[in-house]
Amino acid sequence: MSAALPEVRRQLVHARDEHLAQVVALVDALPQRGQADALIAPLRPRLALLAPLRRLTPMRLMFSPLDPVIIAAPRWRPGLAAVPRTALGCLGTAVMQRLPASVVPVGMAAGLSSDLAAQAGAALWPAAAAVLDALPPPADWADATGLPPACFGPVCASVAAVLHQAIRLGQLPALDAAALAGAIQVIIADAQARPAGLAVVLAVLLSHGPAAAALARGGFGALAPAALDGAVEQCLDRADHLVQAVVPGAGLQAAIGHVEDVAALVAAAEHPACRPALRAQAGRMRQAADQACRDRLSQAVQQDLLPRLAGAAQSGAPVDDAVVDGLEAAARGLRRLARAGRRLGPGAAYDAVLARVAKDAGALSVPGLTRMDRLRLAELLVGADAALRLVADGDPF
Amino acid sequence: MPPSGMDVSHASAADPQPATFAERGVAVPFTTPGLMGARVRAGKAGLELVFANPSGARGTYVVPWAGVPDISQPTLHDLRLLSVLGGLDRGSITPAKVRAAAHQVALDGAAGRQARSAAHAAEVAGAARLNATVCHLAAALATPGGGRADGQGLDRLARAVGDLGFGAGWESALVPRQAAALQGFRDSLLAWAEVHAGDAVLARLVAALAGEALAAASAALASVRHQDATTLLAAWRRGPDQVALMAARPGWVLDGWQLPGLIWADAAPGTTAALTEVAHLAPALPQECQSWTGLPCDPALPGQLRRLLAARIDGAASPPAPDLVARNERLRALAF
Numbered sequence: 001m002s003a004a005l006p007e008v009r010r011q012l013v014h015a016r017d018e019h020l021a022q023v024v025a026l027v028d029a030l031p032q033r034g035q036a037d038a039l040i041a042p043l044r045p046r047l048a049l050l051a052p053l054r055r056l057t058p059m060r061l062m063f064s065p066l067d068p069v070i071i072a073a074p075r076w077r078p079g080l081a082a083v084p085r086t087a088l089g090c091l092g093t094a095v096m097q098r099l100p101a102s103v104v105p106v107g108m109a110a111g112l113s114s115d116l117a118a119q120a121g122a123a124l125w126p127a128a129a130a131v132l133d134a135l136p137p138p139a140d141w142a143d144a145t146g147l148p149p150a151c152f153g154p155v156c157a158s159v160a161a162v163l164h165q166a167i168r169l170g171q172l173p174a175l176d177a178a179a180l181a182g183a184i185q186v187i188i189a190d191a192q193a194r195p196a197g198l199a200v201v202l203a204v205l206l207s208h209g210p211a212a213a214a215l216a217r218g219g220f221g222a223l224a225p226a227a228l229d230g231a232v233e234q235c236l237d238r239a240d241h242l243v244q245a246v247v248p249g250a251g252l253q254a255a256i257g258h259v260e261d262v263a264a265l266v267a268a269a270e271h272p273a274c275r276p277a278l279r280a281q282a283g284r285m286r287q288a289a290d291q292a293c294r295d296r297l298s299q300a301v302q303q304d305l306l307p308r309l310a311g312a313a314q315s316g317a318p319v320d321d322a323v324v325d326g327l328e329a330a331a332r333g334l335r336r337l338a339r340a341g342r343r344l345g346p347g348a349a350y351d352a353v354l355a356r357v358a359k360d361a362g363a364l365s366v367p368g369l370t371r372m373d374r375l376r377l378a379e380l381l382v383g384a385d386a387a388l389r390l391v392a393d394g395d396p397f
Numbered sequence: 398m399p400p401s402g403m404d405v406s407h408a409s410a411a412d413p414q415p416a417t418f419a420e421r422g423v424a425v426p427f428t429t430p431g432l433m434g435a436r437v438r439a440g441k442a443g444l445e446l447v448f449a450n451p452s453g454a455r456g457t458y459v460v461p462w463a464g465v466p467d468i469s470q471p472t473l474h475d476l477r478l479l480s481v482l483g484g485l486d487r488g489s490i491t492p493a494k495v496r497a498a499a500h501q502v503a504l505d506g507a508a509g510r511q512a513r514s515a516a517h518a519a520e521v522a523g524a525a526r527l528n529a530t531v532c533h534l535a536a537a538l539a540t541p542g543g544g545r546a547d548g549q550g551l552d553r554l555a556r557a558v559g560d561l562g563f564g565a566g567w568e569s570a571l572v573p574r575q576a577a578a579l580q581g582f583r584d585s586l587l588a589w590a591e592v593h594a595g596d597a598v599l600a601r602l603v604a605a606l607a608g609e610a611l612a613a614a615s616a617a618l619a620s621v622r623h624q625d626a627t628t629l630l631a632a633w634r635r636g637p638d639q640v641a642l643m644a645a646r647p648g649w650v651l652d653g654w655q656l657p658g659l660i661w662a663d664a665a666p667g668t669t670a671a672l673t674e675v676a677h678l679a680p681a682l683p684q685e686c687q688s689w690t691g692l693p694c695d696p697a698l699p700g701q702l703r704r705l706l707a708a709r710i711d712g713a714a715s716p717p718a719p720d721l722v723a724r725n726e727r728l729r730a731l732a733f
Contacts, residue, residue, distance in 0.1 A: 115666075176670035178709055321510040328509065335719055372506040375473055380719070384473050 012043060041072065041085075058104050059092040061121055062128050065166040066159060068207035069200050069234060073146055078154060081199035081227075081234040087155045090144040095131045103127040118170045125166035132160035154196055161197020162204055165190065169204060172211055180214050188221065198224065202231035207238065209264035216268035225275070232269045232278050239265055239285055243292045252300050252333040256340055259296070262289045263343035290345030297337050297350065301357050305330040309364050318368025331361075331380035354381045362390055414699055415683040422447045423495045424653035424680070425478065426732060428508060428725040430718050431469045433656065434678045437462075437495065439487035449677070454707060472722055474507040474729075492648040493560070503729060511730035519733035526570055530555040533564030537626030554633045557641040560648065561622045572647045576614055579651060582658035583607040589667045596672050599709075602702045603657075603672070603679045609694050610650055613682060616690035617646040646689055653680035659728040676706055 012023060020043065027040055056064075063070070069082045076084035096104070105120040137152040138144070147155070162169070165187050175183055184205060191201040202223070205211045212235075220228055239262045247255045266289065268274075269282035308327055312319045319327075334357065338350035358381040362374055378387035415421040422436030422445075435448040444462040460468060462483055466476065481498045502508070503516035534551050555563075562570035568577075583604045590600035621643050624632070633640045657675035664671030681699035686692070 174668040174670065176668075176673055179669045321514060324510045332719060332723060339719070370506060372473075373510075376506070376509065379473050384471065384476065387473065 008039060009042060012039065044072070056117065058124065059088075059096065061105065061117060062092060062095070062124055062163070063088050063159070064117065064121070065125065065169055065204065066162050066200075068238060069158075069162070069203045071234075071238075076147075078151060079230065081158075081203040081230040083155060083158055083200065084145065084147065086145040087147065087159070090138055090141055091132065091135070091156060091159060094135055094138045095128050098131045098135070099124075099127055118167075121170065122167055125163045129160045129163035129166075132156055132163065157194065157196035158200040159197075161191055161194045161201050164194070165201055165204075169208075172208060177210070177214065180210060181218060184211060184214055184218075185221075188223070195224070195227075199227040199230035199234075202227055203234045206231055206235045206265055206268060207261060209261040212261070212264040212268040216271050220271065220273040223273075225273075228273060229275050229278060232274050232282075235265050236269060236278065236281050236285055239289070243285070243289045247289075247292050247296050248299070252304055252330075252337065255296050255300075256333065256337045259289065259293050259337060259340040259344070263340055266344065286344050290341060293337065293341035293344060294349055294353075297334065297341065297353055300330075300334055300337060301353065305334060305357065306360070309361055309366060312369070313364050313366045316367060319366060319373075320368070324369070324373055327377060328380055331377050335380055351382075355386070358382045358387070358390060414681055414694070414696055417683050417685040418649045418652075419490075421680070421683045423490055423492050424656065425482065425495055426499045426656065426729060427471070427475045427478065428722050428729065429469055429471045429475045430721040430725070432465075432471065432475060433725070434653075436653070437482055437490055439490050444483060444485075444487065444490070455703065474502060474726070477502045477505065477507045491645060492652040493645065499729075500733070503733070508726045508729040512726060512733075515730040515733045522569070526566070527552075527555055527559050529564040529566060530559040534626050534630060537630055540627060550633070553637070554630070554640070557633075557637070558621060558629065558644045561618055561644055563622070563626070572614070572618060572651065575651045575655065576611060576618070576647075578658050579607055579611055579614075579654050582654070582661055583611065585661060585665075585667070586672075589672075593667075593669075596669055599676055599702075599705050600672055602698060602705065603676050605695070606679050606681060606698055606702070607654065609682055609692075609698070610654060610680075613686050613690045613692055613694070614647045614650040616692055617643075617650050620646075650682065650686065650689075653678070655732055656728065659731055663724065663728060673706070673709060676702060 012020065015023070024040060024043075066083055066088075070085050070088065071080075071082045073084040073086040076082060103123040105124065135156060137149060141147070141152050142149060145151075168183060168187050172180060172183060187201065187205065188198075191198050202215075205215060242258045242262060247258050250258065262285070266282050266286045269285075270279050272279075274282070305327065308323070308330060312323055312327075334354060338347075338354055341350050358378040361377055361381070375387055375391065378390050381387075382390075419438060422438030425432070425435055425437050425446075427433060427435060432446075432448070435446050438445055438447055440459070440461075442461065446460045446462060446465050447457050448460075450456045450458065462479070465471065465479055469475075471479065478499060481502060482495065485494060485498070500516055500519065503512045504520070506513045531551055534555060538551075560571040562568060562573040567573060586600045586604040586607070590597040590604070593600070621629070621640070629640070657678040660678070661667065661671055661675050679702065681702075682694045684694075684696075686694055
C-alpha cells in the first residue's frame with residue numbers, strides 16, 4: 001500500500017463527493033486503520049464540509065467530546081491546548097484492550113442521535129478516562145503517532161481530562177444561562193484537580209458559544225493564566241480554520257452555528273483576562289469573521305432563497321405548503337446568520353442585504369403565494385414593522 | 398422600573414392569587430416572545446393586557462390594549478390577533494371567544510401554513526363534533542320524558558356544551574382533550590422530578606398547580622357532563638344562560654395550560670430551560686374557583702413558585718427571539 005499511497009491520495013483528491021464518502025466508510029470499517037488514516041488525512045477539510053454520515057464506532061464515540069481540540073499531528077506541539085489526531089488511534093487501541101466489555105457499546109450506526117450517543121457514552125467516557133489515568137505508554141507510541149515518548153504524558157492527561165468531564169460537557173447545550181454558569185463552575189473545579197489537562201478542557205468549553213459567553217461573563221474566575229491563554233490560542237486557531245475553510249462551503253445551518261460560536265469566542269478572547277497579543281488576534285479574527293459572514297450571507301441569498309422563489313415563480317403551479325415552509329426556513333436562516341454576524345461587525349451591512357432581499361422577494365410573482373405569505377417572508381427577513389412598511393398601501397389586513 | 402406606558406398593579410404580599418377568573422383574564426396565544434403568557438381582560442376603560450412581572454417580583458403589568466404594540470414589537474400574527482380581539486365587546490372576553498379569534502387569525506395564515514392547515518382541519522373536526530352532540534341530544538328527545546326542542550334550540554345547546562364532550566367520540570372534544578393533555582404534562586413533570594433532583598422542587602410545584610387545575614376542571618365538568626341529555630335539555634329550557642355559564646367553567650379553569658404543556662412536550666425529554674419557561678407560564682387558579690367547584694386551592698403555591706423563579710432569574714437567558722417565534726408558530730399548529 002505504501003508504494004501506491006501518493007497515487008491513491010491524488011485520485012481521492014479528485015474523487016466525486018459520493019465516491020469520497022464510500023472510501024471514508026470503507027476506512028471507518030477497517031478493524032485496524034493504520035495507513036488508511038493517512039489516506040483521508042488531506043481530505044479532512046473537505047470531509048468537514050461534506051459531513052458524511054460516518055459509522056459511529058466505539059472509538060469515535062469515545063473521543064467525540066474532544067472533537068473541537070483534535071488537530072493534525074504536524075500542527076501539534078507540546079503546550080498547545082489540543083490533541084494530535086494520530087494519538088487517538090494509539091490511545092484508543094490501548095484503552096479498548098483494557099475496558100470492561102460491559103461499557104463498550106455494540107451495534108452503533110451512522111447518524112446516531114446526540115441523545116443516544118450521550119447514553120452510550122455515559123458508561124464509556126468515565127471508564128475510558130479511568131483507564132487513561134493509569135495507562136503506561138504504549139510500545140508503539142512513537143511509531144503510531146510520530147511523536148517522541150515525552151509527549152505521551154501530556155497528551156494522555158489532556159484526553160483523560162476531557163473524558164472525565166464528557167458527560168457534563170454533553171449536557172451543556174440543554175441548560176439555560178443560569179444553569180450553564182453553575183455547570184461550568186463544576187467542570188472547571190473538577191478539571192483543576194488535573195492541571196495537566198485543564199487547558200484542553202477550557203478549549204472544549206470555549207468552542208461552545210454559550211459556554212464561552214458564560215465563561216467571559218464570569219470573568220474567567222481564578223483560572224491559571226497559562227491554561228486560559230493556551231485554550232484561547234487553540235480556539236482562535238480553530239476559529240481561523242472555520243472562518244476561512246468551513247463557513248464559506250458549509251450548509252447554511254452549519255455555517256450559522258460556526259459563526260455564532262466564533263462570535264462568542266472572539267468576545268471572550270477580547271476579555272482583559274487574556275493577554276494582549278491574544279486580544280489583538282481576536283480583533284483580527286473579528287474582522288475576518290465579519291467579512292466571511294457577510295460573504296456567506298450574500299452567497300446564501302443567491303443559493304438558498306432566491307432560487308427557490310424563482311423556481312416557484314417559473315413552475316407555474318401554485319405553491320404548496322411545503323414550498324412555502326421551505327422559503328420561510330431559508331428566510332429564517334438568513335436572518336439568523338445576519339444576527340450572528342451583527343455580533344462581529346456593524347449591523348448596517350447585514351440590514352441592507354436583508355432589506356434588499358425582502359424587496360426583491362416581494363416583487364416576484366409566484367402563483368399561490370398569498371399576501372400573508374409575502375408579508376411573512378418579509379417579516380422573517382426584516383421584522384414585522386419593516387415588512388409592513390414594504391407594503392404599498394400600508395394596510396396588510 | 399416598569400417600561401413606560403405600563404401600570405404595575407401589585408397583589409398583596411400574602412396572596413398573589415387573582416380574586417376572579419375575569420380579573421385573571423384569558424390567555425392569548427401570542428407568538429411574540431415578550432407577550433407569551435399575557436392575558437386579556439376587560440378593564441374600566443377597555444381591554445387590557447395583563448402579564449406577570451418578568452423580573453420574577455410580585456405584581457403584574459397592566460397595559461391598555463392600544464399600547465401593546467409600543468411595548469412588545471409584536472409579530473404580524475400578534476398584530477392581527479390584537480386587531481381581532483380589539484374588536485370584541487368587553488363582555489365577550491372568554492376563553493372560547495379568544496380561541497375563536499386565534500382560530501380566525503390562524504386561518505388567515507398569519508402563523509404560517511402549518512398552523513393554517515391545522516386550523517382548517519380543526520374546523521372540519523369541530524363541525525363533526527357539533528353534529529355528534531346534536532345527534533346525542535336529539536336522541537334524548539326521542540325517549541319518554543325527553544320533552545320538546547326545535548332544531549335551533551338543539552343547535553344552540555350543542556354549541557354551548559359541545560366542548561365538554563357528549564355522544565360518540567366525546568373524548569375528542571376540546572375540554573376532555575385539554576384535560577388529558579394537562580394530565581400528561583403533570584405526569585411528565587413528576588416523572589422528570591424523580592430523576593432531576595436539582596429541579597425537583599420547581600417541577601413538583603408546577604405539577605401541583607396543574608393538579609389543582611385538573612381537579613377543579615373535573616369537578617366543573619362533572620356538574621354539566623354527568624347530567625343525562627334529558628336533564629340537560631330540561632335545564633336548558635328553564636335557563637339557557639345558566640347552562641351556558643356552567644358549561645364554560647371547565648374552559649376557564651383549564652385556560653392557560655395549553656402553552657406550557659406544548660412547550661414541555663416540544664422540549665422532550667425535558668430540560669432545565671424548558672422547566673423554567675413553563676414555570677413562568679403556569680397559571681394559578683383564582684380564589685373564585687372554590688365557589689365554582691367546592692374544592693380548595695392552596696393559596697401558598699403561586700407565591701412559592703414566584704419566589705423560586707425569582708431566585709433563578711439572574712443570568713437566565715432565552716433563545717434568540719426569531720427562534721422562539723418559529724417555535725411558538727410550530728406550537729400554534731399543534732394547538733388546534
